[in-house]
Amino acid sequence: MLAGAALTGAAPAAAVRGAGTDVAPGVTYEEFDVPAAKGVTHAHLLTVDLRDPRVRLDLLYPGAVAARAPVSRMADTAGAVAGVNGDFFNISEAQHPGVAATGATVGPAIAHGRVLKAAVPDGQRFGPALPPGTTTEDVFGVGVDRRARLGRLRLDGSVSTPGGRLPLGGLNQYALPTDSVGAFTDRWGSVSRVRATCGTNTDRAAACSTDTYEVTVRHGRVVAASDKPGSGPVAAGTTVLVGREAGAQWLRKLSTGERVAVRHRLVAFASGVPYRFALGGYPVLRAGQPLPGLDRGTSAVRTAVGIADGGRRLLLFALDGAPAYRSGLTIAEVADEMRALGSVDAFSLDGGGSTELVAREPGAAAVSVRNHPSGGAERPVPNGIGIFSAP
Known part of the structure; x- marks a missing residue:
């Protein structure tokens, strides 16, 4: 079900921070308003403490690279307590009549420590233009050392x-x-x-x-x-x-x-630490500084993930797609907001109709969709970030 349905068409409420709720040990959820150049938007945030040994992250996917499913279904099937959508993907093939879109993602993917796929050439990606100096090989993930990091595969x-x-x-x-x-x-x-x-x-x-x-x-x-x-x-x-x-x-x-x-x-370049889980997108914040050349003109509904405390704390961020908030943020504003939330590094994931954040309500056995998908319903996507927490 879609939680918070009363938000649709409503005027933006005053921002309220620090009123997060516990989803599971080591995982909290909160929502708040974000002032932006094109109007106030509404954000949903999951904070994950990887210092808690009961908590882990892994890739959500429907069992095949070239397949799609709603984030809520993938989360419930895998037993995740929360999650967000993942990488950009091959969503259409209007340029190639008679050729079917595969639904496969742009970047590399690793699930449960197993390699699923590699990255397509930069010129073959779907999604907004890459910031200067980035590539389809860029990933966010968690290593076998239980630390989150940005890197390249x-x-x-x-x-x-x-x-x-x-x-x-x-x-x-x-x-x-x-x-x-x-x-x-x-x-x-x-x-x-x-x-x-x-x-x-x-x-x-x-x-x-x-x-x-x-x-x-x-x-x-x-x-x-x-x-x-x-x-x-x-x-x-x-x-x-x-x-x-x-x-x-x-x-x-x-x-x-x-x-x-x-x-x-x-x-894995840079750290050399093998990834337990990884997926593609592109970096927007490194070492506390926004990447140069980030777009400041195009606002949209966005999903991003931030890294803090040396890779031990994660911030999974998704905007609301309800009509009152659909103006969204530019990529540059996403970088600024992730830094304001405490991220040292941050990574942009697929947005628009794909943006989705799910989490279990207290006592629930299944997740619920906490934001309003901008298309009015969940869009099937090829992968996402799943949060798992043992009792």
Whole structure:
């Protein structure tokens, strides 16, 4: 259900801070008004204390990379006490008639310590323009040391055969770099892989490649091949390799029965600490300072996550999409507000109709939606941040 329905169409109330309620051990919820350039907006905030050993964060997702579900359903299925929506995603394909949108996210994703996917090329992303110096490889996550941090996750992989070795260009991505080979595993889902060969590194709307090839590898040997990327679930123990341009030409050299070894991992830069969970978006605040070049002209409903106290305290922030507050914030205002709330680093997630914050009411067994989604109902999304708290 949608909590706080009386807010719809109402005048902004006076800000009230410090009146948060306990959702679970180590997790509190509050809501308040935020003055902004285009009018007062209303915010919902979850504060998470990772110093409490009962609390952890993990990725919410519907069981496949190329799939979507409402945040409330993903939270309840996983047993989360609260959460917010996650990364930007491949939501439409108007530029490519006959090609279905995959629903897969832009950036890397790690769930339960397992790699799900890597990042698409910068020019293939959905969402607002990236701030200068940022990339689709940027992530927010929590390491195996239980500290939250911003970082980058870069794909490191290869395809090796008796005849040679090729760097891997993608992993469970809706868009592959030109001239590359990408791998699709059983974590992808059943959605068509054709979209992976559309667009270019710099132009998402560019035509789909006419030079493609797909090879299916099962238990280390080639078992099938096709001139076009296919669809349907990928079985456990199987990897589907999709090539475009030079990558397709390389795959055509493989023969049925030939041995193929596919290796892939995501490498964490800067800290070097492996992530237990991570998802994409883009940074807006680093070391207490807003990133240069943040947009100050476009206001919208937003979702963001902030990091404080050396990665031990988190602030999950979502704006309300009710008509009275829909003017929202600019990205620059989000950075300023996250800093005012105590964040040292902050990260923007998908916004607009995707923005959603859910949390359990006291004594409830399921979460409720605390903000008003701007589309009037929950939008199915591919992932989110889940908060878990043991009794």
